[in-house]
Amino acid sequence: MRELFELCGADRELLFSPYCWRVRLALAHKGLDWQSRPIHFTDKEAIAFSGQKLVPVLTDGDETINDSLAIFAYLDRRYPAQPLLGDAQASQRARLVEKLSFHAVRMPLLKMLVPRVWQVIDPVDRDYFRSTREKALGMSLEAFADPEGGERLFREAIAPLESWLSEQPYLDGQEAGGCDYLLAGLMFWAWCLGVQPWADDSAFGAWFSRILQAYESTHGPVRRAPTQVEESQ
């Protein structure tokens, strides 16, 4: 049996970790099923068996793997059909695409999402979330958060992806592959938190919709927090 330990909000069906979403999408791509083990940020006991403190953690029979990229590599070794990363050269380049696209979009998204994460997490997680993030950012969450500035930066950051996706349906070409899921995980982070800084009628928006629909067609509707628009009405 496969188990995926993944981050959840106060609503235990609200899953929003970008790294955990990468793994969900990868498992779905491989046609594998799994049991979800939602945990809060501070529930480190639940994953102590993995020898480290971060989700996602995947167990598969006797195997325990953490880190989204390591899980992709494991899945390709164990279940070679429909490769995520591919051979050595292709895998190297998927990791480089991940590095470049992650660098471009993560910080803009984080500026938008910090207030949303704060709203949806279990109150027991708030001190942990604040202290770890403020230490990493070197400033208070309130000083860092900037939804409007983040959205502007995000739109600039995805310009080359918009251009790319107007020429082919997926980052990996005609079929979705590892590059798509590595980036889409970050978009599920935003989308599940009720934020969508891309236009539905853009090539980028069409790409996200394709990946979301493929996932939902086999795994049912994805839980989403109320959107910002709904809240302001």
Added chain:
Amino acid sequence: MRELFELCGADRELLFSPYCWRVRLALAHKGLDWQSRPIHFTDKEAIAFSGQKLVPVLTDGDETINDSLAIFAYLDRRYPAQPLLGDAQASQRARLVEKLSFHAVRMPLLKMLVPRVWQVIDPVDRDYFRSTREKALGMSLEAFADPEGGERLFREAIAPLESWLSEQPYLDGQEAGGCDYLLAGLMFWAWCLGVQPWADDSAFGAWFSRILQAYESTHGPVRRAPTQVEESQ
């Protein structure tokens, strides 16, 4: 016989087009020799036989190929050893790496290099250079040029590459490959124009030096315009 039609300055041995440098590096990688056919921006007659107006143009026996990525693909088809782009999946990802890294570094470099290009090109090319670039940029060269701002943006843009290259010697891993040459072409553009916005003792600087030295070890010293430091002395 192979001929490479490539852009030159008033000094016909000063070659600085980033796209032409990509092809030089790719030919050297394959161990192929070629005759250089340096031309000025406005010498469109010399490449009219290619059916379009931009360098690089490579001729190889009866074949004529233009566009650096198309030339990489041609070289892999015709000379499969030491692949540049690799199989379909790897090639797709090399193109995506090119798209992302080009987007990140090209504009910062251009802000630094516009005044340098103006200095080194043949006076006969200046009207062409000004009118084509001002049309594309939507402003005058003088308004666009910003060497200090460009350098700051460049250093931010290469942060993920610095991180990547501190973990492995090349973008493509343990050996230089297509991704390396596609990006290095842009660095030769700067370096040949006497501009080096990276630190020698950075991982990025070490990467550039490895590629430069490998090239010079088989093809001799690369002509470089006087550096900015020398000029200000």
